[in-house]
């Protein structure tokens with residue numbers, strides 16, 4: 001799914017108005033109706049609603065929603081609207097909806113002017129607060145008084161705070177270091193496209209859980225819209241997924257090579273290997289220090305195991321003399337100088353053979369310390385750092401926007417894919433596109449989860465998925481397996497092994513997706 005820019009979202013509204021013979025007011029009704037349906041579905045017996053309305057279109061959405069809530073719940077729900085007189089301009093959408101509201105005796109209408117004492121919300125704990133002050137139209141910093149008011153709202157406790165489209169005070173684009181005076185939503189009900197800040201940890205506290213509501217409009221309006229940012233959704237995954245063929249054999253699904261392990265860290269190789277098999281690799285060879293031999297033979301009887309001459313660490317990686325379709329390197333490998341030399345000479349020797357490769361964990365750390373190695377890395381190689389590893393590789397950043405820019409720059413410069421792991425893992429491609437993952441949960445922040453991911457991506461590469469498809473499919477299935485594990489085991493109890501065990505169910509799920 002495309003992540004649209006502010007201008008593109010506004011264009012869709014205009015297309016609807018121009019081509020579907022509906023007015024802006026009717027459009028607002030559609031938005032408000034979808035919010036109403038979401039609220040009905042998620043809250044039963046709402047006793048009190050407090051709605052904060054701005055005086056432009058987002059306020060219009062809010063007023064229309066208040067009217068619908070009153071029609072839905074009747075006298076059993078007390079609705080109080082506060083109109084914030086932030087400016088003296090009122091959009092027609094706001095005015096028309098306000099006039100409609102005046103006819104509803106069940107709705108109490110109040111105003112707040114700049115400078116006056118903040119209202120006291122007596123029954124706040126029993127109230128649902130709806131924020132329809134600013135939507136995506138916020139285009140300049142808000143005044144001090146209103147910032148303080150938004151902060152005051154955040155200090156009050158409500159059943160939930162629901163922001164329409166985007167929390168008020170948050171810019172849709174170019175937020176940079178703006179963290180002051182933003183409404184903290186429990187839920188953000190958004191339309192047409194997820195907004196970029198939804199994927200940035202800096203803003204997670206303000207956005208809460210976001211929901212993309214289904215709005216009727218011709219999806220073809222977005223066909224011609226060019227974007228750099230994408231959200232990995234079901235349809236996208238279904239279009240990538242390759243069904244296994246009846247007349248196939250283990251050779252059809254590729255031969256992978258995993259290189260890594262260190263005394264005391266052999267478990268990471270076990271996790272990567274199991275994940276490669278569970279994702280469907282045909283054959284797998286491992287290269288590990290000698291101390292890993294016995295345990296890996298026992299844990300992964302399916303794998304072929306080759307060992308280094310050293311017992312506890314890797315000292316030399318021999319040239320690849322078998323047919324290998326994909327390499328995964330670095331899991332639990334340690335950073336000993338001799339291992340770093342071995343890695344450097346391995347990359348140098350294989351510079352020209354262009355076998356698709358995943359570089360993970362300590363291989364990234366070694367590379368960060370001996371940066372010239374990057375010149376031996378073939379194009380389209382996949383890096384899978386977590387935030388700290390990425391910082392070691394690329395240097396610091398001041399905010400999430402800068403982090404995304406660094407990511408794009410690095411991928412473009414070295415023509416590599418970077419899978420930056422975290423909530424909404426983001427994949428950057430050599431042509432500067434970003435893909436944000438939609439699956440996963442905090443339970444996956446557990447030792448070995450990254451080893452599982454590198455094994456999965458290597459397994460997909462070996463099966464013939466392109467590097468881009470392998471990254472996208474890998475992070476999605478990894479997150480989905482984690483999501484199933486969270487239902488079965490609870491987020492707190494997930495261990496890396498659980499993610500591996502639910503890869504099969506994840507495949508099962510994506511097979512059911514509609515194209």
Ligand SMILES: NC(=O)C1=CN([C@@H]2O[C@H](COP(=O)(O)OP(=O)(O)OC[C@H]3O[C@@H](n4cnc5c(N)ncnc54)[C@H](O)[C@@H]3O)[C@@H](O)[C@H]2O)[C@@H](O)CC1
Nearest residue numbers: 013027028056057058134135136137138139140141142165
């Ligand atoms: N036809 C449309 O464009 C539709 C818009 N919709 C809603 O309208 C929202 C966008 O509407 P608008 O563009 O009217 O903008 P908003 O309602 O988000 O309000 C922002 C407006 O307030 C003013 N403003 C911006 N920054 C300000 C500041 N710091 N202090 C004071 N005033 C400021 C600007 O005039 C700006 O247009 C969407 O998020 C969505 O909720 C939906 O109702 C669907 C239809």
